[in-house]
Amino acid sequence: MTGTGIAIDGVGMQFGGGQGVTALDGIDLHISAGEFVALVGPSGCGKSTLLRIVSGLLEPTSGRVDVSGKTPDEARRDVDFGFVFQQPTLFPWLRVLGNVLLPDRVLGRRNPNRGPHREQVARELLRDVGLERFEDHYPGQVSGGMRQRVALARALSYDPKILLMDEPFGALDEFTRDRLNLQLLDVCNKTGSTVLFVTHSIQEAIFLADRVVMLSSRPGRVTRIAEVPFRKPRGLEVRYEPEFAALTGELRGLLEVEDEVELARRQL
Amino acid sequence: MSSRERSRVVDAALRSLPSLAVFVVGLVVWEVWVNVRDVPAYLYPSASEVGSELLAEGPSLAADDLRWTMIEAVLGFLLGSFAAVLTAIVFVHAKFIERVLFPWAIVLQTVPIVAVAPLLTIWFGFTLQPKVIIAALICFFPVLVNTTKGFRAISSQALELMRILSATRWSIFWRLRVPSSLPYVFAGLKVASTLSVIGAIVAEFTGADRGIGFVIIQASYRLDTRLMFAGIALSSAAGVVFFNVIGALERLALRWPDARLEQ
Ligand SMILES: Nc1ncnc2c1ncn2[C@@H]1O[C@H](COP(=O)(O)OP(=O)(O)OP(=O)(O)O)[C@@H](O)[C@H]1O
Ligand SMILES: [Mg+2]
Numbered sequence: 020m021t022g023t024g025i026a027i028d029g030v031g032m033q034f035g036g037g038q039g040v041t042a043l044d045g046i047d048l049h050i051s052a053g054e055f056v057a058l059v060g061p062s063g064c065g066k067s068t069l070l071r072i073v074s075g076l077l078e079p080t081s082g083r084v085d086v087s088g089k090t091p092d093e094a095r096r097d098v099d100f101g102f103v104f105q106q107p108t109l110f111p112w113l114r115v116l117g118n119v120l121l122p123d124r125v126l127g128r129r130n131p132n133r134g135p136h137r138e139q140v141a142r143e144l145l146r147d148v149g150l151e152r153f154e155d156h157y158p159g160q161v162s163g164g165m166r167q168r169v170a171l172a173r174a175l176s177y178d179p180k181i182l183l184m185d186e187p188f189g190a191l192d193e194f195t196r197d198r199l200n201l202q203l204l205d206v207c208n209k210t211g212s213t214v215l216f217v218t219h220s221i222q223e224a225i226f227l228a229d230r231v232v233m234l235s236s237r238p239g240r241v242t243r244i245a246e247v248p249f250r251k252p253r254g255l256e257v258r259y260e261p262e263f264a265a266l267t268g269e270l271r272g273l274l275e276v277e278d279e280v281e282l283a284r285r286q287l
Numbered sequence: 288m289s290s291r292e293r294s295r296v297v298d299a300a301l302r303s304l305p306s307l308a309v310f311v312v313g314l315v316v317w318e319v320w321v322n323v324r325d326v327p328a329y330l331y332p333s334a335s336e337v338g339s340e341l342l343a344e345g346p347s348l349a350a351d352d353l354r355w356t357m358i359e360a361v362l363g364f365l366l367g368s369f370a371a372v373l374t375a376i377v378f379v380h381a382k383f384i385e386r387v388l389f390p391w392a393i394v395l396q397t398v399p400i401v402a403v404a405p406l407l408t409i410w411f412g413f414t415l416q417p418k419v420i421i422a423a424l425i426c427f428f429p430v431l432v433n434t435t436k437g438f439r440a441i442s443s444q445a446l447e448l449m450r451i452l453s454a455t456r457w458s459i460f461w462r463l464r465v466p467s468s469l470p471y472v473f474a475g476l477k478v479a480s481t482l483s484v485i486g487a488i489v490a491e492f493t494g495a496d497r498g499i500g501f502v503i504i505q506a507s508y509r510l511d512t513r514l515m516f517a518g519i520a521l522s523s524a525a526g527v528v529f530f531n532v533i534g535a536l537e538r539l540a541l542r543w544p545d546a547r548l549e550q
Contacts, residue, residue, distance in 0.1 A: 108444040112466045125452045159544030
């Protein structure tokens with residue numbers, strides 16, 4: 020399957036009318052099909068809001084988004100998106116396996132992965148995220164990080180063309196995170212999905228993405244788009260390359276400047 | 288029975304021990320009070336007298352009158368709860384209808400049931416209908432309020448997930464609203480189960496030729512306080528049983544952790 024590109028043009032989002040919060044301001048970002056883009060920015064700068072706009076859950080107050088010739092809402096209705104929310108958002112009355120199978124149940128004939136083996140597919144996804152022994156547990160019986168992994172398996176279960184991921188690995192230990200990062204790269208390599216990935220970790224962003232987009236806060240604006248110089252497939256060892264350290268340092272510097280600006284603004 | 292099931296039964300018995308102890312203490316205080324104060328037996332029968340009345344009359348009362356009362360109560364409960372759930376479904380999908388009708392649901396709730404019962408007796412006579420209707424009326428409101436609340440108790444995130452999956456209204460209703468409302472629905476049903484018995488008895492007061500309400504009112508004309516107490520004891524025991532049947536269904540239906548609402 021080939022991915023689908025996204026064009027974000029002059030998107031702005033204002034909450035609560037005239038003197039409300041400006042969450043996003045003049046965001047321009049073109050993502051090509053199959054590209055992996057990471058979004059990094061301070062808390063509250065509008066990353067989740069941008070994902071909601073791209074997926075058609077929220078109408079921007081200005082600008083427009085194009086998803087391969089469709090509006091976000093049309094793309095959403097065609098189930099082009101897989102969304103891993105910032106909270107796991109599992110159904111507590113369904114067991115772990117049932118939650119991964121939920122998209123199949125809801126999509127019915129529209130699920131490209133439909134077939135006699137779909138339960139097998141779900142089990143394999145759970146094994147990939149390290150939860151094979153927890154299929155029959157309820158979400159209330161597993162840890163927060165495990166729930167987040169169930170949500171990831173659920174989003175992957177129907178091969179969406181575009182993956183929107185809102186800090187999916189925030190609640191994980193470093194070791195599990197590394198493993199899932201590799202797995203995610205592997206999945207994207209196979210499916211050719213386009214990914215928009217929010218994270219607070221600059222290292223994670225650089226390791227995963229083809230491009231890293233830095234956002235400033237209030238209003239959320241693009242401050243820098245960095246090309247990541249490493250070719251895919253990548254192994255964990257790229258993190259020890261000098262270029263990796265250099266890019267990490269540069270982007271971290273941007274965030275710190277951002278922090279100082281924010282501090283200075285508050286002191287005025 | 289496996290040993291784990293047995294230990295669960297033992298656990299349940301141990302947990303209800305304090306409640307039983309309170310009951311026994313109550314009986315003893317009652318017995319002692321009646322004997323010490325030497326009150327007239329026709330006004331205040333002692334616990335043991337009521338007990339022997341229950342032993343003598345209980346089986347036939349239970350087989351006949353109580354059975355009728357419970358048939359009325361259960362039919363009313365089913366009718367009222369069903370109507371309430373349907374109304375809640377309409378409310379959740381049409382905010383406008385809710386705005387128009389909900390005030391009337393409150394009015395319906397404030398209408399004194401005792402006053403409506405004689406009216407229904409005039410219309411329907413000494414039949415089953417008035418009792419079932421009264422029991423249904425009394426069940427309607429708690430189930431309606433809880434179910435509506437339950438249908439709304441879904442997180443905006445869960446709804447967003449369903450929208451990402453391009454789920455139909457139908458799918459959102461069955462896969463999201465219904466399961467997440469169940470804890471609330473059962474909370475309402477438990478309240479309604481006890482109220483339905485009261486409703487049936489109140490309706491029997493105003494016109495019946497059988498049922499526990501009928502027995503109690505007849506006994507009152509004869510100042511047969513022993514029989515009245517026996518009737519009261521039987522009907523509340525039946526109410527407790529009904530409540531626990533719904534509670535057992537709740538445990539069957541709500542199997543996921545932390546599903547049941549705190550009572
Ligand atoms: N529904 C809403 N109504 C009003 N304001 C909102 C709403 N959603 C978000 N906001 C505001 O928009 C801004 C951006 O929120 P958003 O959740 O997109 O931030 P974020 O970058 O995802 O932050 P974090 O990293 O903490 O998740 C915040 O200031 C927030 O208060
Ligand atoms: Mg966020």
